[in-house]
Amino acid sequence: xxxxxxxKAQNDKYQKILQAARTVISEKGLDKTTISDIVKExxxxxxxxxxxxxxxxxxxxxxxxxxxDTLLIEIKEKTASQNTIWxxxxxxxxxxxxxxxxxxxxxVLCYSGLAIENTFEIWEKIYEPYYKWFEDQxxxxxxxxxxxxxxxxxxxxxxxxLLIEHTAEQLYLSNVQEEAEEVKEHLFSFIQKGLK
Amino acid sequence: xxxxxxxKAQNDKYQKILQAARTVISEKGLDKTTISDIVKExxxxxxxxxxxxxxxxxxxxxxxxxxxDTLLIEIKEKTASQNTIWxxxxxxxxxxxxxxxxxxxxxVLCYSGLAIENTFEIWEKIYEPYYKWFEDQxxxxxxxxxxxxxxxxxxxxxxxxLLIEHTAEQLYLSNVQEEAEEVKEHLFSFIQKGLK
Amino acid sequence: xxxxxxxKAQNDKYQKILQAARTVISEKGLDKTTISDIVKExxxxxxxxxxxxxxxxxxxxxxxxxxxDTLLIEIKEKTASQNTIWxxxxxxxxxxxxxxxxxxxxxVLCYSGLAIENTFEIWEKIYEPYYKWFEDQxxxxxxxxxxxxxxxxxxxxxxxxLLIEHTAEQLYLSNVQEEAEEVKEHLFSFIQKGLK
Amino acid sequence: xxxxxxxKAQNDKYQKILQAARTVISEKGLDKTTISDIVKExxxxxxxxxxxxxxxxxxxxxxxxxxxDTLLIEIKEKTASQNTIWxxxxxxxxxxxxxxxxxxxxxVLCYSGLAIENTFEIWEKIYEPYYKWFEDQxxxxxxxxxxxxxxxxxxxxxxxxLLIEHTAEQLYLSNVQEEAEEVKEHLFSFIQKGLK
DNA sequence: AATGAATGAGTATTCATTCAT
DNA sequence: AATGAATGAATACTCATTCAT
Numbered sequence: 001x002x003x004x005x006x007x008k009a010q011n012d013k014y015q016k017i018l019q020a021a022r023t024v025i026s027e028k029g030l031d032k033t034t035i036s037d038i039v040k041e042x043x044x045x046x047x048x049x050x051x052x053x054x055x056x057x058x059x060x061x062x063x064x065x066x067x068x069d070t071l072l073i074e075i076k077e078k079t080a081s082q083n084t085i086w087x088x089x090x091x092x093x094x095x096x097x098x099x100x101x102x103x104x105x106x107x108v109l110c111y112s113g114l115a116i117e118n119t120f121e122i123w124e125k126i127y128e129p130y131y132k133w134f135e136d137q138x139x140x141x142x143x144x145x146x147x148x149x150x151x152x153x154x155x156x157x158x159x160x161x162l163l164i165e166h167t168a169e170q171l172y173l174s175n176v177q178e179e180a181e182e183v184k185e186h187l188f189s190f191i192q193k194g195l196k
Numbered sequence: 197x198x199x200x201x202x203x204k205a206q207n208d209k210y211q212k213i214l215q216a217a218r219t220v221i222s223e224k225g226l227d228k229t230t231i232s233d234i235v236k237e238x239x240x241x242x243x244x245x246x247x248x249x250x251x252x253x254x255x256x257x258x259x260x261x262x263x264x265d266t267l268l269i270e271i272k273e274k275t276a277s278q279n280t281i282w283x284x285x286x287x288x289x290x291x292x293x294x295x296x297x298x299x300x301x302x303x304v305l306c307y308s309g310l311a312i313e314n315t316f317e318i319w320e321k322i323y324e325p326y327y328k329w330f331e332d333q334x335x336x337x338x339x340x341x342x343x344x345x346x347x348x349x350x351x352x353x354x355x356x357x358l359l360i361e362h363t364a365e366q367l368y369l370s371n372v373q374e375e376a377e378e379v380k381e382h383l384f385s386f387i388q389k390g391l392k
Numbered sequence: 393x394x395x396x397x398x399x400k401a402q403n404d405k406y407q408k409i410l411q412a413a414r415t416v417i418s419e420k421g422l423d424k425t426t427i428s429d430i431v432k433e434x435x436x437x438x439x440x441x442x443x444x445x446x447x448x449x450x451x452x453x454x455x456x457x458x459x460x461d462t463l464l465i466e467i468k469e470k471t472a473s474q475n476t477i478w479x480x481x482x483x484x485x486x487x488x489x490x491x492x493x494x495x496x497x498x499x500v501l502c503y504s505g506l507a508i509e510n511t512f513e514i515w516e517k518i519y520e521p522y523y524k525w526f527e528d529q530x531x532x533x534x535x536x537x538x539x540x541x542x543x544x545x546x547x548x549x550x551x552x553x554l555l556i557e558h559t560a561e562q563l564y565l566s567n568v569q570e571e572a573e574e575v576k577e578h579l580f581s582f583i584q585k586g587l588k
Numbered sequence: 589x590x591x592x593x594x595x596k597a598q599n600d601k602y603q604k605i606l607q608a609a610r611t612v613i614s615e616k617g618l619d620k621t622t623i624s625d626i627v628k629e630x631x632x633x634x635x636x637x638x639x640x641x642x643x644x645x646x647x648x649x650x651x652x653x654x655x656x657d658t659l660l661i662e663i664k665e666k667t668a669s670q671n672t673i674w675x676x677x678x679x680x681x682x683x684x685x686x687x688x689x690x691x692x693x694x695x696v697l698c699y700s701g702l703a704i705e706n707t708f709e710i711w712e713k714i715y716e717p718y719y720k721w722f723e724d725q726x727x728x729x730x731x732x733x734x735x736x737x738x739x740x741x742x743x744x745x746x747x748x749x750l751l752i753e754h755t756a757e758q759l760y761l762s763n764v765q766e767e768a769e770e771v772k773e774h775l776f777s778f779i780q781k782g783l784k
Numbered sequence: 785a786a787t788g789a790a791t792g793a794g795t796a797t798t799c800a801t802t803c804a805t
Numbered sequence: 806a807a808t809g810a811a812t813g814a815a816t817a818c819t820c821a822t823t824c825a826t
Binding site: 230231232242243245246251252 | 794795796797798799
């Protein structure tokens with residue numbers, strides 16, 4: 001339990017280091033980024049890093065958590081006034097793609113972080129509030145008769161989230177030039193059919 | 197172009213090193229595996245490694261390529277006698293899940309490799325024959341009237357492959373205990389609806 | 393400009409490492425001396441070396457600079473009370489030969505350093521104060537009427553310094569057995585004629 | 589004795605390797621030049637190198653010897669028709685400077701070679717014919733009454749050769765921009781006075 | 785809390801040399 | 806003589822982490 005707790009210190013230096021880490025890692029990649037690079041960028045001393053992060057690897061969940069907070073907050077804001085699950089779905093796709101595009105270097109980082117010290121559990125923890133929110137939306141949609149009640153809500157949410165995120169990544173992380181709008185449209189339509 | 201060519205040397209020592217690398221990296225992870233570990237396991241000299249691989253990172257695409265060859269060969273074999281797209285889809289899911297389960301350590305390795313030196317293009321190259329085969333299946337299904345001809349074959353193939361693989365990974369790489377059969381069934385049904 | 397500045401840190405560990413390097417390199421030669429040897433002799437950690445020297449090769453100018461400081465200080469001391477240019481010349485030859493003899497291993501090191509990364513400019517920087525002092529002596533000698541004022545002071549100083557140093561090296565670095573006193577006398581007389 | 593013998597094989601591949609070594613080392617410096625570079629340039633196999641040279645370091649005396657042969661042959665040719673020691677001296681300076689200029693990279697190599705495995709004796713061996721020829725010239729000059737017979741021929745030859753060579757090196761190896769003609773003139777005049 | 789000098793374990797890579805063919 | 810694949814010893818340098826101040 002303790003292990004999965006993400007300390008979201010609002011402390012000044014904590015934030016400075018986190019931002020510096022994101023900046024530097026985006027530029028150089030995780031492997032080539034040194035603690036020295038990060039603290040230099042953050043303008044703090046070498047030792048200060050270890051007051052806020054137990055190790056270099058501890059940065060990854062912290063950064064990822066930050067990213068998901070951003071994503072979920074934006075999704076919640078933009079869907080607040082929307083009524084149908086289809087509008088919401090459109091918005092989720094839109095926001096996911098735009099966040100993926102903006103944060104693509106950090107996402108690569110998160111991927112490489114995956115492989116470090118079996119941290120898959122921590123990802124579940126990070127996704128949890130996102131899944132929860134999405135499940136609520138599906139339940140509402142069921143109640144509104146937009147989608148059949150026979151649907152397996154939990155599984156379906158995971159499938160949709162997976163589909164949206166990885167499609168966005170495939171689009172922006174590879175150099176394959178595809179029309180983003182076409183990809184998003186196809187994705188929406190595929191999910192829509194899956195929700196029938 | 198040249199850069200992305202994957203030399204599938206049939207050379208004795210090349211294969212020995214590749215197998216040894218898979219074995220050792222599966223046990224210890226990429227980061228903690230040293231070239232020394234690999235060559236010891238392979239029974240060749242330190243320098244011999246560099247006759248066949250330009251660097252430690254060059255192992256990853258080689259291993260991944262090997263993995264996909266295995267996957268595609270098995271899929272082709274098992275679907276050879278199958279007639280409907282639905283049987284084929286079941287088989288693809290089945291094989292993908294079983295290969296993912298067997299090779300999960302290698303897959304984690306591939307993920308960590310993702311982050312190394314913008315190698316996304318190389319993944320496209322590796323997936324290419326798989327996509328090609330799958331597109332052929334969809335075209336056949338269209339001709340047989342199993343799925344509508346309005347479908348965007350190229351996009352749909354990518355979506356399905358992405359969905360199957362990442363779902364399998366989510367199941368086997370995380371420690372979330374879920375019923376595999378249930379996951380597969382839900383997945384099949386979701387894709388089936390998407391193909392309508 | 394900046395590049396050629398020789399940081400003569402008075403720092404404790406810097407001096408320790410420099411002395412240790414001189415000791416070890418004198419014994420084993422530059423090539424066969426490892427950083428590990430040096431830090432062991434100096435009693436500091438491996439990484440500490442790189443806090444003070446950017447690389448193994450960076451040692452050479454540092455050591456050479458040290459050697460020239462020694463040479464010039466001794467020459468200045470011994471010539472302080474001397475009045476004629478001929479007395480001074482005798483002393484310079486004497487000190488140069490004795491320093492060459494004592495530091496012959498370091499000199500070989502300096503030579504091998506010559507070939508590393510076009511560092512000839514740095515040698516000019518190191519010789520500068522020596523040339524300057526010697527030019528002052530010749531000017532005084534001209535004023536005292538000991539040598540003709542038609543002499544090209546700058547060129548002559550370089551010629552004399554070159555002659556003294558390389559003759560001393562030829563004597564002590566090769567194994568050719570020659571009578572040192574005879575060599576020095578001949579050298580003095582050759583230079584004396586050149587100053588006419 | 590054996591050690592100092594320089595095998596001047598006229599063999600085709602020997603010459604090819606020697607030339608290739610000079611070319612490559614001039615470009616990259618001795619340290620950064622690999623046997624692999626040399627044999628590639630020479631167009632022979634890796635193992636072939638060791639049929640003609642016992643080791644990488646064995647190249648240096650071979651190259652130096654080659655250089656001195658060139659120098660001495662040219663000097664002998666150009667001085668063949670000259671009668672006074674002063675004409676000869678002018679020619680020696682001229683040729684030495686021009687050869688130094690052409691072969692400056694090889695000279696740096698020879699310097700770095702100096703430091704490798706106490707090879708000073710071998711240099712004496714290489715210089716020997718040059719010294720011998722020069723001594724003959726001085727004796728002739730004495731007989732012709734151009735220079736006093738009180739001169740120490742052996743010592744003087746060494747001094748002159750040293751002076752010419754190192755002055756040329758100082759001029760061409762450093763980046764100090766000086767007027768070559770002025771340097772040569774000053775050098776001639778200094779030696780001329782020394783021969784009085 | 786903050787610093788930053790010091791640490792030293794850890795390893796990918798190179799390349800001179802060998803030797804079976 | 807010639808080859809070039811294979812060898813494996815050898816080491817400079819990095820950088821996460823610590824700790825005295």
